[in-house]
Amino acid sequence: MHRAVVVILDGLRRDFVGPARTPRLAAFAADAASFPAFRTAFPSATRAVSASFATGCHPARHTLQGNAVALLENGTLVPHDVGRPDFLAHKRAITGHALAVPTLAERLVPSGGAIIFNNVSPGAANAHDPDAHGHLYHRVISRGPGGAPVPQPLRVTLDAAGDRAMTERFIAEALPRRPALAVLWLGEPDHIQHETPLGSPEHLAVLREADRNAGAVIDAVARQRAEGDDVLLLIGSDHGHETVSGAVDVEAELIAAGLKAGAESTDVVALSNGTASLVYLHPDQENRRGRLEDFLRSQSWAGMVVPAAELGTIGQAPHHGLAFAVSLRADDAPNAYGVPGRALAAMPRWDKPVREGCGQHGGLARYEQSPVLMIEGPGFAGGTARAQAAHIVDLAPTILRHLAVPAANMDGQALQVA
Ligand SMILES: [Zn+2]
Numbered sequence: 001m002h003r004a005v006v007v008i009l010d011g012l013r014r015d016f017v018g019p020a021r022t023p024r025l026a027a028f029a030a031d032a033a034s035f036p037a038f039r040t041a042f043p044s045a046t047r048a049v050s051a052s053f054a055t056g057c058h059p060a061r062h063t064l065q066g067n068a069v070a071l072l073e074n075g076t077l078v079p080h081d082v083g084r085p086d087f088l089a090h091k092r093a094i095t096g097h098a099l100a101v102p103t104l105a106e107r108l109v110p111s112g113g114a115i116i117f118n119n120v121s122p123g124a125a126n127a128h129d130p131d132a133h134g135h136l137y138h139r140v141i142s143r144g145p146g147g148a149p150v151p152q153p154l155r156v157t158l159d160a161a162g163d164r165a166m167t168e169r170f171i172a173e174a175l176p177r178r179p180a181l182a183v184l185w186l187g188e189p190d191h192i193q194h195e196t197p198l199g200s201p202e203h204l205a206v207l208r209e210a211d212r213n214a215g216a217v218i219d220a221v222a223r224q225r226a227e228g229d230d231v232l233l234l235i236g237s238d239h240g241h242e243t244v245s246g247a248v249d250v251e252a253e254l255i256a257a258g259l260k261a262g263a264e265s266t267d268v269v270a271l272s273n274g275t276a277s278l279v280y281l282h283p284d285q286e287n288r289r290g291r292l293e294d295f296l297r298s299q300s301w302a303g304m305v306v307p308a309a310e311l312g313t314i315g316q317a318p319h320h321g322l323a324f325a326v327s328l329r330a331d332d333a334p335n336a337y338g339v340p341g342r343a344l345a346a347m348p349r350w351d352k353p354v355r356e357g358c359g360q361h362g363g364l365a366r367y368e369q370s371p372v373l374m375i376e377g378p379g380f381a382g383g384t385a386r387a388q389a390a391h392i393v394d395l396a397p398t399i400l401r402h403l404a405v406p407a408a409n410m411d412g413q414a415l416q417v418a
Helices: 023-028 046-055 087-095 122-126 160-177 201-226 250-256 283-298 308-314 392-403
Strands: 002-009 068-073 076-081 114-118 135-138 181-186 230-236 242-248 268-273 276-281 304-307 322-327 330-334 340-346 373-376
Touching: 002 201, 002 392, 023 201, 023 373, 046 122, 046 392, 068 087, 068 268, 068 276, 076 087, 076 268, 087 122, 114 122, 114 160, 122 135, 135 160, 160 181, 160 201, 181 201, 201 230, 230 392, 242 330, 250 268, 250 276, 268 283, 268 340, 276 283, 283 304, 283 322, 304 308, 308 322
Parallel strands: 002 181, 002 230, 114 135, 114 181, 242 340
Antiparallel strands: 068 076, 230 373, 268 276, 276 322, 304 322, 330 340
16 A cells, blocks of 8 residues: 655754754664755745645745735735634635645545644644645644544644654554555644754754654554555655844834835735745835835845745745745854854744744745755665755655656656656
């Protein structure tokens, strides 16, 4: 029986994988192919990346532009927190679809189905299967196909203890049902990295717990293989982290420069995606585009400014008035624990306030764009490192190839070699 099992350790940086910090992952590398050039979507933010994982498409095509986005609603730019459990239903009502392309859960309905266990934000969990084709277990949302209630909703905390309880249920309940696709998306180490410095003892203790959870799934998959199942096992992360070197209130900067009318105005809306900002321009204010670009390009905090005409180069499109993507200034300087990579963060409207010295992500800097990918199974020689470019959008077609299900109309490419 051909199946795929995916374990995501949210926020794990590639350079944190090693025998001392993550012994189970380090050992797994001997049995799996590793991808040292693996990259994630822009923004490198969990909700948009989750949709790219689920659809095999960049945000330009699945249309979930970030963790915080604006939608043009009846001619008004309305800012939204995508993490809310009801956001994708709202987007469906406004735009006609939650995501503009099908998810793995939808594609796998006729061939074994999908079960997703997820301990990040409700909006990110929803992005895997917004139209309820498979089973989703999350501490806020648990449901079966068609939105039917499940007998035992997932009740866990967003921390290492919750991840551990979720992993135990995943192994006890999801794997024995032998779905075509089983996904375990842990909340750690992302959660602790937002609250403590990268490399701190608190961080490393939680990282060890996440590694233990991955190890428990590796062992469970080995038992199912011994029973005859042909399981493709993918273990990785959705993005890395940088250390926050300071905070920038992008909207306040735009107001001070005379480029936005006021804090509540909807002529220009800039939304924090951690170390990135998505800047939306209302269609009626087209004559402001050139001045906006000149301003953004002249700011020392704006590390990389991508205008609308070039959004395709980072997998985005100018939907809903998206005019500029900004990846805030970053460098390779180390933090107090010797962990390199720091970036400025944009002040959020809804998420927790910026925590200087702790971890963050969202942009295009080196370490937030250094997630982990290791794949074990047919087409992946154990103990090898593949130098090729690999991207989060490649995971869905790779999974479908293993399951012998067509992967038509995806941006990504299957990673198996003959
Ligand atoms: Zn994440």
